[in-house]
Amino acid sequence: MTEKLRVGIAGLGTVGVGVAKLFANPDGRLNEKLVLTAVSARNKDRPRAIDFSTYRWFDSAEALAADPEIDVVIELIGGAEGVAKNVAEAALGRGAALITANKALIAAHGAELVAIAERTGGKLLFEAAVGGGVPMVKALRDSVAGCHAKSVAGILNGTCNFILTEMETGGRTFADVLSEAQRLGYAEADPTTDVGGWDAAHKLAILAAIAFGARPDLEHVRVEGIDNVTLTDIRMASKLGYRIKLIARGLVTAEGVAMQVGPALLGMDHPLVNVSGSLNALVADADPLGQLTFIGRGAGEGPTAASVASDLIDVAEGRAAHAFGRPLAQLAAAPRAAPVERGRYYMRLLVEDRPGVVAAVSDRLAHEEISIESFLQMPVHEGPFVPIVLTTQTCARAALARAAKAIEDAGVVAEAPAIMPIEESRNRGWGA
């Protein structure tokens, strides 16, 4: 009988308590080869659902990470810098295993941490950093491994997806749903990281790195949030046969890797269109594998703790190998490519309600050789203005942006036109 691996948890928030519960379950698998021995949190006396008094207590997470009697350190503190980074460096620096749910840390410093692990023989695992309970990291790393990955596209932020779903199903405004989500604890008091698209960008940088065999390149992600999506957009998209989702997309082009996060209109047969509420999902496209979709719970105690547990078992079974699927030396600093900005687009305009305005809009589009595919006017007024939306045939986003500028300059709109791409669905039959 080999000795069990000794585990320490740094950070006893929701997920930390969830992991401890899995250790406390006598039927669970964690105790077969692992034993929880130590914990750390800022406040020892805070009431928690688990009694932690039988474990070694560390006031300092860094001290826990440095302790040679802990074989596996679980970092659940969060943040790309400071204590979380110190903990990761301390654990990996002495050759221990580090399991983390910290997407900001991995997106910003993943390559540095792998370098430390490769030097010391430490192991770095971060399934819980992306997609909550959905095993996106392992799937890309282990199952798409023998293939040539062409793209990843996902719904990676449960808060945004919850807000968009509630706006659609409840007919409520963005601000209304956001404040409810904050009240219920689904959204942070400062919601910028979520609704601004940054949380999804962190996750995309990690997934693209694994899928495309590159180093995480967070700074290269082009980020747009959902804060400009209006109830008008949701309703008009629905009338036109689409649903709006915040899509994180990584793509290999002839030039390199392109990454972007932003709202998009999905057709009703798109593989991500029915991913509702707080669910997360990923679609990977690879040769010769084809299209692979994963859907599951993207956040919360249970799903995230389950992902931490799967990493623990990988460590216990000796399955933890290269964090990004390959040794660091083989991870390219992938050339940066611009997102593909050619396709069909949706445009919303708030125009003056008088004769000639639609003609003025059409003229500016025609001048850029952009064909209108559909056109809808809302039967509501906002003062002297009325919202209209249109979808284009395939065009360059740059040309559409020029047309939008010309429309604004013509003085017929109350605000800059809003533009969102329409995501084409894939053929899903035998040949797909």
Added chain:
Amino acid sequence: MTEKLRVGIAGLGTVGVGVAKLFANPDGRLNEKLVLTAVSARNKDRPRAIDFSTYRWFDSAEALAADPEIDVVIELIGGAEGVAKNVAEAALGRGAALITANKALIAAHGAELVAIAERTGGKLLFEAAVGGGVPMVKALRDSVAGCHAKSVAGILNGTCNFILTEMETGGRTFADVLSEAQRLGYAEADPTTDVGGWDAAHKLAILAAIAFGARPDLEHVRVEGIDNVTLTDIRMASKLGYRIKLIARGLVTAEGVAMQVGPALLGMDHPLVNVSGSLNALVADADPLGQLTFIGRGAGEGPTAASVASDLIDVAEGRAAHAFGRPLAQLAAAPRAAPVERGRYYMRLLVEDRPGVVAAVSDRLAHEEISIESFLQMPVHEGPFVPIVLTTQTCARAALARAAKAIEDAGVVAEAPAIMPIEESRNRGWGA
């Protein structure tokens, strides 16, 4: 630099050639740590898309499997007995790695093969046996690993799913679509294994074993095929807001493990309802992970070869551990439980078109205390008969079967009533 592992492929059909193509790709990952050295097939001279003349040729697959200069044997012959089983036993018996796409072999003899592997140190991997390119085996084994799996439900046979999708979208009969599928090579000349539900049953036995920590128990799967699903069923289900799919379901009950394969009506928000054509999908439900869905290409050269490749990389990276997730000694012979046969049901009857018949049907249902939820009559005649369909409120299937028998005995129907369960969808919001 360590020596590369030497790989031999036994069976050069579609998948075997697909794997060889991955080795032939200079950008691919397979050649980093592996090298294809030997192949075997029944007919050396058959034209193939790859030139195999530079590899060692074996007329006998068993001889290839026994050759000590081959470290990894890929078995792509098929069948639960005979040559395929001999190949598996020979390779594992000498401590080599065996990778197989053979669901019949694993469902019938998986435990025996694991026993050999545990004795010799050989490795057994079979991602390609289930779900084509969808990594169902690895997901259940590695990602649901720390959780308590409660159920798995999947669309595991692409041929059945293709036929049902074509019947719905093209308004064509079962026989018509089947003969086209046979002509196109999607269905075998003898379609019993697919349309009778047996192929799905093999796959379910394997997935349930991994999910529930048990040995495969093929004989315990209750199997019903799609050969009795009519175009009337498809159309009436659609009118009622459902879509018919062949569902393979494994469930942990208080008594043990229940497994069944059969057609069912899915509501339009069910996670599997949009899995169309030849796609395969799996929904796993586990505590505290929640519901996890995987969708992808279920068959064909590329997806299946990609799954074989992911197993090859597991072997090369030293990640291949227990085939069913645990040592054989820890795999329980799970107690057999009966499927849960209580819920809402769909019933189709071909009744005489005369007054009093509907009353006779309703009476027999009322006698078993079964409430009718909806009732539809088709505006078509089949001779003196007319099809009617109804859905019940929650009832026991046994009671419904007694009512069906009583209706038959009353002499008002042309054939035994057809019964299919209605699968309830899950709540998918924050609490799901």
